[in-house]
Amino acid sequence: MEREVMIIGAGLSGLTAARVLKEAGLDVLVLDKGRSVGGRLATRRVGDGVADHGAQFFTARGERFWKQVEAWIDAGLVRVWGYGWSDGSLKRTRNDGHSRFVVNGGMNALAQYLARDLDVRLDVQVTSVQYTGVSWTLTDSQENIYNARYLVMTPPVPQSLAILNRQYVPLMPDDLAQLKRIEYAPCLCGIFRIAGDVALPEPGAIQNFNEPIYWLADNKAKGISEETIVTVHAEARYSRKHYDAPEEEVLAFMRTYVERYMREGASIVETQLKKWRYSTPLTTYPQDCFVAEGLPLVFAGDAFGGRGRVEGAYLSGLCAGQTLVATIKG
């Protein structure tokens, strides 16, 4: 059956676009290779606890996103965690007045909320995208075929370009060049389950971009976990250099940072490593979404709009949805 619109990716941008299209009465199907919706809004069960291992919090700098965040707060979904982070020194945590928002239950709960009543198919890895001249044909890793009139691609751009069958998708050379310019930083993420307590400075995290390990956060202090689970993020240079290093080596290095904040008697009982090849965009495209010239194809995601991050992904999804509603409904 041919769908009106198909969206690849059930991360924040894909789900936001899908909601706009559905609310406009359009028929939309979202495909994602993951076992759950959310993409980089990722939360994992660890022992009896929970850890956010992708996005940790978000800010709202612009008015449009503020309004949306206020609605999520009213719905009991989102709350403020703090107004700044300690850099790990003896100085007090700096309050810069900007709210850092988190999602009750973990960041992934926001994606679950947005995916409610949408037609989303999980465990569908799209491997090839072709344009016939009137519609799109997508093939997944199980050789299933999906057809649609319009297509929105929201994976990190290098992943989107890798599945576009260029022989059958006549992207303009200038469009291709612009898209190829978009790059992302990798991020190695450690998850440490701890018996006992840690003493990360209030509100329960450290952020210091001068360190190879720039982020440590206590998911218990964050209010999403019963157990003490610390999320650790390595900065881009370290992550790139050690991306293929043995896991034990990376975890041992991260461990030296975690141990600084463990209270007496606390011990590490479990460690996990998650590798994000595309964590946050390093170069972005200035418009909120990217309409391919001469094709019913829109690219969206946090790399569009110049903001990056959760706010950028949301606004990009909004742009993709609204652009297609305007195109289809004329």
Ligand SMILES: Cc1cc2nc3c(=O)[nH]c(=O)nc-3n(C[C@H](O)[C@H](O)[C@H](O)COP(=O)(O)OP(=O)(O)OC[C@H]3O[C@@H](n4cnc5c(N)ncnc54)[C@H](O)[C@@H]3O)c2cc1C
């Ligand atoms: C470690 C880390 C820390 C971060 N910290 C923060 C933070 O503190 N604050 C902040 O604001 N932002 C943070 N971010 C960034 C934030 O998570 C992203 O900007 C945002 O979630 C991106 O949403 P998206 O929809 O653009 O992309 P994604 O969430 O990546 O969604 C793309 C989706 O496409 C799917 N997909 C990819 N290829 C295929 C395919 N071939 N077939 C089917 N599906 C496919 C993926 O499974 C994924 O679900 C962080 C990200 C990471 C990884």
